[in-house]
Amino acid sequence: MDSILDIVMARDPFEKEFHQAVTEVIESVKPVLDRNPEYRHAGIMERLIEPERVVQFRVPWMDDQGQVRVNRGFRVQMNSAIGPYKGGMRFHPSVNLSIMKFLAFEQVFKNALTTLPIGGGKGGSDFDPKGKSDNEVMRFCQSFMCELFRYLGPYTDVPAGDIGVGGREIGYLFGMYKKLKNEFSGVLTGKSLNWGGSLIRPEATGYGSVFFADEMLSTRKQSLKDKVCLVSGSGNVAQYTIEKLNHLGAKVLTLSDSSGYVYDEKGIDDAKLQYIMYLKNVKRGRIKEYAEKYPKAVYTAFDAGTDHNPLWNHKADCVFPSATQNEINAKDAQNLVNNGVYMVSEGANMPTMPDGIDIFLDNNILYAPGKAANAGGVAVSGLEMSQNSMRIRWSRQEVESRLKSIMQSIHASCLLASEEYGTPGNYVNGANIAGFIKVADSMMDQGIV
Numbered sequence: 001m002d003s004i005l006d007i008v009m010a011r012d013p014f015e016k017e018f019h020q021a022v023t024e025v026i027e028s029v030k031p032v033l034d035r036n037p038e039y040r041h042a043g044i045m046e047r048l049i050e051p052e053r054v055v056q057f058r059v060p061w062m063d064d065q066g067q068v069r070v071n072r073g074f075r076v077q078m079n080s081a082i083g084p085y086k087g088g089m090r091f092h093p094s095v096n097l098s099i100m101k102f103l104a105f106e107q108v109f110k111n112a113l114t115t116l117p118i119g120g121g122k123g124g125s126d127f128d129p130k131g132k133s134d135n136e137v138m139r140f141c142q143s144f145m146c147e148l149f150r151y152l153g154p155y156t157d158v159p160a161g162d163i164g165v166g167g168r169e170i171g172y173l174f175g176m177y178k179k180l181k182n183e184f185s186g187v188l189t190g191k192s193l194n195w196g197g198s199l200i201r202p203e204a205t206g207y208g209s210v211f212f213a214d215e216m217l218s219t220r221k222q223s224l225k226d227k228v229c230l231v232s233g234s235g236n237v238a239q240y241t242i243e244k245l246n247h248l249g250a251k252v253l254t255l256s257d258s259s260g261y262v263y264d265e266k267g268i269d270d271a272k273l274q275y276i277m278y279l280k281n282v283k284r285g286r287i288k289e290y291a292e293k294y295p296k297a298v299y300t301a302f303d304a305g306t307d308h309n310p311l312w313n314h315k316a317d318c319v320f321p322s323a324t325q326n327e328i329n330a331k332d333a334q335n336l337v338n339n340g341v342y343m344v345s346e347g348a349n350m351p352t353m354p355d356g357i358d359i360f361l362d363n364n365i366l367y368a369p370g371k372a373a374n375a376g377g378v379a380v381s382g383l384e385m386s387q388n389s390m391r392i393r394w395s396r397q398e399v400e401s402r403l404k405s406i407m408q409s410i411h412a413s414c415l416l417a418s419e420e421y422g423t424p425g426n427y428v429n430g431a432n433i434a435g436f437i438k439v440a441d442s443m444m445d446q447g448i449v
């Protein structure tokens, strides 16, 4: 298997996030390839690490001062063995091809786990929506779609949101797609309810990660009631993680953004959550304003010079990393273990670094990797596509109950695969193996394409 990694490293030596994601999957699926040599013979892994298509393009737009600015747009169409490419778009200054490819690669296995017919892709831009006016965001989204529309379609590629892309951006992107194609189709998910969106899509990733956590805890005869939790991020995933945790009787102490974090020992209850939703989704302010509004909460700015993230150094039972990749290093993981944490459910994609994962696994922590725990978002996107095709709308209750049963089914497939391949209870191996087998078998069925 080293040779696969050698290929990746030789082809794209600087794509460190992509290497990280590929290495983890390769380590997990080695026993599957040993038991099924036909996958090796068919070059399944060699094909999986090479995107079916990568689009990179210029996105020129005009700011409010009349100055022309240029950003870079991407769409990585990774694998379509089980359905049209599906995955979010990220607008953040850190976006580059390595980050796009790691996210698209993860998405392939995640989408396979959902039980729905969706392939994997991801896209985005190094555009930073922070501090931009609505008009600037609209002009950017329109220019972005003016190029990307050629590669999309309800049976080809159906993007959605991710960091920096929420309901506002999906609206502007959809408006331009509709105009260019002269067609009203379900080509994006995360749409507003008035024009084809699904109930529960905004809630789905956070709720799903909590449902997955509940499933993991139930294997040890526990529940989330009265559990003390740390959550990072303060965007879409973090907000609805807190909402569901509160409903289930847990207590959440933390939230963060890229500048720092707040610790509220009284707990972030529903009223405080409403304020966060206003602060982040309407005012588009910074998390430090939370501590100004609730003075008993403590705000700590992140210090780029330290070797750990202080958010992860508090006493708690359960942890929901919901901000971004590589936000938990080995020292953070050790701090969490030392502080009594015994469950980690990843709302974000790849938030734990490999040596941090080893620490969780060595300490028998219930640890769910993002591609299993945060699959609820894309799963409800898949349900949005189904509703669009059938031209109907399911009730809140219907979508939430489908989401819950999808998360239970992902949990069961991870456990089954981890047992079948000799590492019972290891959700990393379970998720990688279960996702891999479904995609690999579909690729085998479809020949060498």
Ligand SMILES: NC(=O)C1=CN([C@@H]2O[C@H](COP(=O)(O)OP(=O)(O)OC[C@H]3O[C@@H](n4cnc5c(N)ncnc54)[C@H](O)[C@@H]3O)[C@@H](O)[C@H]2O)C=CC1
Residues within 6 Å of the ligand: 088, 161, 162, 163, 164, 165, 166, 205, 232, 233, 234, 235, 236, 237, 238, 256, 257, 258, 259, 322, 323, 324, 325, 327, 347, 348, 349, 374, 375, 377, 378
């Ligand atoms: N939105 C969705 O449906 C899904 C999102 N995810 C993942 O969840 C994570 C969060 O995404 P969303 O909540 O959708 O994005 P968002 O844009 O709504 O929120 C992201 C939050 O993370 C914070 N953040 C960004 N960089 C940070 C850093 N370096 N340190 C601390 N905080 C930081 C931002 O300030 C923001 O509050 C990402 O890893 C994303 O890929 C995964 C599955 C689905």
Ligand SMILES: O=C(O)CCC(=O)C(=O)O
Residues within 6 Å of the ligand: 086, 087, 088, 089, 107, 110, 158, 159, 160, 161, 162, 189, 349, 374, 375, 377, 378, 379, 381
């Ligand atoms: O809803 C979707 O299509 C994609 C969600 C997403 O970007 C993710 O699962 O990371």
